[in-house]
Amino acid sequence: MSKFADAIPAGVVAGALRFAFGLPKPLRRLITGPPIVVDGQRLHPEAQLLLRLQQLGGQEWRTDTPAANRAALSRSNLLVAGPPVPGVAVRPVTMDGVRGRLYTPHGLAAGSPLLVFYHGGGWVSGDLDSHDNLCRHLAVEAGVRVLSADYRLAPEHPFPAAVDDALTAYAWAAAHADELGADPSRLALGGDSAGGNLAAVTALHARDEHGPRPVFLLLFYPAVDATARRRSRDLFGDGFFLSDEKMDWFADHYAPQREVRADPRLSVLLAEDLSGLPPTYLATAGFDPLRDEGEAFAEKLARQGVPVVLRRHEGLFHGFANILGVGGVFREAVSEAIGALRTGLALANARQDVPETA
Template identity: 50%
Template sequence: MSIPFPVRIQAAVVRAAYALPQGLRRAFAGKAEVRDGQTLALDAQVILKFQRMSKATMVMPGGVGPSRDEMEYARHLVGGRTIASVAVRDVGIPQEQGELAARLYTPGGVGKGSGLLVYVHGGGWVVGSLESHDHVARFLAERGRVRVLSVGYRLAPEHAFPAGLEDVQAALDYAFAKAVDLGADPERIAIGGDSAGGNLAAVTVQQAVRRGGPVPVFQLLLYPVTDLSTKRDSHRHFAETYFLTSDNMDWFADRYAPEPLDRTDPRISPLLAEDLAGLPPTYLSTAGFDPLRDEGEAYAQALREAGVDVYLSRQSDLIHGYANYIGVGHRFAEATAEAAEALRKAVGA
């Protein structure tokens, strides 16, 4: 798909800003921001300055449609150049509701019998798509040396809970059943996701353990949503200003799990599951300037207390959604590369 000319111009402006000497970037971004004992990365301040100038937000005033358009638009600005060494093909996953769209990413030089990551994109269960996270999937495939099966699950509010969860469960079942056809080793299947995708991935793993079927050998959770039943201190510290706001999360939650759904249900809030024993080794990252920070770290602690091997990584100087910004600056890619390295060590070539 060709990129519209105005978008190419704006992307060039963003890249040019990040190419400036550090002093000029600091002058553009403004005084260093410190909150809750953390200093925001200059790379993050620059992208926030652009977002404030353009008045872009995670939720557009026009509602669902414009919000989805905004996320698709943003990937052209901050996703970076396409990693062409990763081969891509569309995959249809059969299920009761009709064929589920997915996309298989295979990095160059990775042969048959590789590890496979079932990847679930973020976007508050409402926005995001295979396209919006194409650059993230390519990055994880290339750096992690694994195949990546990215899942195009149904979105709210047209398809509220549990539709998206059912789709991710179907995708995981498909990955195990068709691993050889996908070029993967069924003993080296991982699952992961970012934000709301991390929520769906975490719940899917819990459900897999409870069902007694095959369970992924690793989970990769980037700044996941883990508890919609309450708000912790990070919601207060970062309620606004840092792209994802506390009000944004309320808007997403109201569309994904509207009343009278019980948000203490562990299928919505995986942190509240009674038993977390038996879950696979986990890499879980949080962003310091993120309303979701504290609930993500609470989930890591709960996993540890249940005997799960967890590596918790707080990217204290970054904002929510940092994996989507890997095409600008260096700090976003650096943080995402850490996650990819954990994936490589767990199931990669």
């Protein structure tokens, strides 16, 4: 991000973005240029416009230092997240040392499902604030309580610190569900990117440790294999928000010792047995370096008997779940995931209500 771009108040830039998205289509096409088609997919015009405006405005997600990366992600989210979603009560929670934030839609009765959510940011950036509006949106639209967990970040706290905090948060949520107003038998796990990684790892741990199992897994473009470069890393490694260079930078900060990268607590795709994981909705973005590993994970889940819905949003790029304030296609993609979450939780409730036969 340029110094000039840094000096412009985020509210001013956000307003300019909304103005640009409100322009007539012919004017927007002049800004974006010719359509971008890669691997038989066309970048959605709204996605292309946002990337072009970020490029013109110098709004880059920097990776020169962790502090700069965190500041840039925070600013980027302020620009695209939109105004705070109303209709939800928010309060801080401490989970055995892990900070969290509980979102409760107004009027939601006690005994609702609870979604434990882990934010993305490459295990280096992101926090409760960066994903605040997404959690508000998930809570209100899905009609569930959402508990957002703020795990420790690398490089100050490298692998497996984030995993340890994710496990602690889920165990605490399961043990304290009643006092949160939630049904302890209807816990779901979710996350985006690095947070999707932590959600999947936590679900696997819950199965192996015979603890309270989540009934649903909601994953947005998860990172699931730090040991291999797949074709999407080459196809979409530059120019589509998350880059190949950034992925290497994140991995080097989170797991600088390469020998640990095959650990299933990081590369969950490499876990030999994924059977017994909860029904899963996994969304990938077509123009995402992580596309292929996320889809490989969904395919492995299906082969091992896990009910899974894989949805590739061909025209979108990594990070779309946080883009609720501009355009419409990003919000539509999140709405589809919310529909899957509502359905998955309803089916879990129906399974619990079926009486046992002799």
